[in-house]
Amino acid sequence: xxxxxxxxxxxxxxxxxxxxxxxxxxxxxxxxxxxxxxxxxxxxxxxxxxxxxxxxxxxxxxxxxxxxxxxxxxxxxxxxxxxxxxxxxxxxxxxxxxxxxxxxxxxxxx
Amino acid sequence: xxxxxxxxxxxxxxxxxxxxxxxxxxxxxxxxxxxxxxxxxxxxxxxxxxxxxxxxxxxxxxxxxxxxxxxxxxxxxxxxxxxxxxxxxxxxxxxxxxxxxxxxxxxxxxxxxxxxxx
Numbered sequence: 001x002x003x004x005x006x007x008x009x010x011x012x013x014x015x016x017x018x019x020x021x022x023x024x025x026x027x028x029x030x031x032x033x034x035x036x037x038x039x040x041x042x043x044x045x046x047x048x049x050x051x052x053x054x055x056x057x058x059x060x061x062x063x064x065x066x067x068x069x070x071x072x073x074x075x076x077x078x079x080x081x082x083x084x085x086x087x088x089x090x091x092x093x094x095x096x097x098x099x100x101x102x103x104x105x106x107x108x109x110x
Numbered sequence: 111x112x113x114x115x116x117x118x119x120x121x122x123x124x125x126x127x128x129x130x131x132x133x134x135x136x137x138x139x140x141x142x143x144x145x146x147x148x149x150x151x152x153x154x155x156x157x158x159x160x161x162x163x164x165x166x167x168x169x170x171x172x173x174x175x176x177x178x179x180x181x182x183x184x185x186x187x188x189x190x191x192x193x194x195x196x197x198x199x200x201x202x203x204x205x206x207x208x209x210x211x212x213x214x215x216x217x218x219x220x221x222x223x224x225x226x227x228x
Contacts, residue, residue: 001171003154034213038155045204045221046155051214089155093213097168099145104154 004029004090004102011108017078020105022090023071028100030071034093037066037075040104041086049088050075077107085109112136114205114219122199122226128192132205132219137186139163143208144188145215146179148201156201160208161188195226 005023012018022029022037029035035053038046048057050066053073063078073092077084090102118130132144145160159169161179169177173192181188192199202223206215 032213036214038215045218046215047218048214048216051212051216057216091155091157091215096171098159098170099157099213101147101155101157 001028001094001096001098001100004092004100006088006090006102006105008103009106009108011110012077012080013110014080014082016080017076018080018107019077020075020088020090020107022073022075022092022102024073024092024100025071028092028094029068029073029090031095032093033068035066035068035073036091037064038089038091039084039086040089046089080109082109112138112207112217114207114217116203116205116219116222118222118224120223120225122195122224123228124196124226125194128190128195128199128224128226130190130203130205130222130224131187132189134186134188134207138207139181139183139186139188141209143210144179144181145206145208146190147204147206147215147218148199149204149221150198150201158190158192158203162210197226200224200226 037050040046054066113135146158176193178191202221204221206218
């Protein structure tokens with residue numbers, strides 16, 4: 001299984017919105033509504049931010065939202081804040097019941 | 111909130127077997143699917159595999175021949191063995207879980223760095 005494709009980096013100014021894409025195939029992202037997103041600060045474990053494409057766990061800011069179209073899922077962060085600066089990873093269920101991650105995107109808040 | 115804690119040697123020699131254990135703080139070991147994920151230094155997350163509470167397993171095809179995940183419900187623990195390691199297996203290893211019918215990982219252990227070096 002190949003890793004999902006994410007941009008290596010994105011950036012935005014405080015208050016702005018950014019979108020991170022996650023592209024897979026019909027065997028993973030496109031075939032199931034089982035995409036999740038994780039935030040990882042340096043030296044810390046990943047934290048669940050979005051599950052099942054567009055659902056937010058309790059406690060996650062509503063500034064975070066997810067969507068999917070075809071084989072590409074997206075994470076949008078609105079009203080950027082300094083604390084949002086982190087690495088973001090998407091993950092998807094696959095036809096073999098395995099899971100696959102994206103390569104990660106480094107978000108810089110300018 | 112359940113807590114997961116990885117433990118095991120931080121240094122493993124090339125060609126030997128890496129062994130890690132994840133201890134689950136509550137009694138939920140019998141209700142979830144228990145997963146190992148790793149992250150090489152400066153790189154992204156890599157799915158290793160999972161084991162169900164009943165012992166069923168699923169492994170990353172790229173590691174399938176070297177990986178074994180087992181579970182001990184009496185000790186609230188599950189374990190990872192990765193054989194014939196090389197420097198490419200140097201990574202922070204995380205344990206985490208997902209529920210049946212769900213497809214997200216939460217929570218995660220703090221991670222443990224395993225270095226493969228002679």
